[in-house]
Amino acid sequence: MTTPANAPLKSPTGQPTGTAAAEPAAPASGGGAPKVVARQGVLSAVRPDQQPGDGRYPVAWLHISAPGRGAIPTATSRCTCGRDRSAVGHRQVHALIADHTAHRDLCPLRTASQEGRTAA
Known part of the structure; x- marks a missing residue:
């Protein structure tokens, strides 16, 4: 299947002759801009934490990576x-x-x- 180099790939459509100005859009029926109604939503408030905790927090971390048989394990130990x-x-x-x-x-x-816990 051979086509000439200058053959159009699509069907040609009619080309407008000259220039034409854009036409303004038709006015909306009802006279005036459309009214936008704001939705009434439920007021949101930040609620207190449902699980207040017992005052403990992490101080030291030990991370061990042992990927499998024949692999070399690694570990890191960090503390605040x-x-x-x-x-x-x-x-x-x-x-x-x-x-x-x-x-x-x-x-x-x-x-x-x-020390503070034993004194209390």
């Missing part, structure tokens, strides 16, 4: 007191887990809150 440690490999991850557990008892942020 500024402690940030990481480990790669089985031995180092196990050591970091033990260190993180020991840090929970020695962290100045946790021991300060515990």
Whole structure:
């Protein structure tokens, strides 16, 4: 199927001759602009938290990634007191887990809150 290079791809439509001005839109029936009615919605208010909590919040995080058999595990231990440690490999991850557990008892942020609880 061969077509000449200058053959039109679509059916030609009639081309207007000369220029014509745009016609104004017909006026809307009813005289004037359409009226917009605002919806009356229900007033919303921020409600108090339904679960107020007991005053506890996270201080230290231990993230362990052990992807599967034959893969090398990694771990990170972070605390809001500024402690940030990481480990790669089985031995180092196990050591970091033990260190993180020991840090929970020695962290100045946790021991300060515990002293207030025992005094009360």
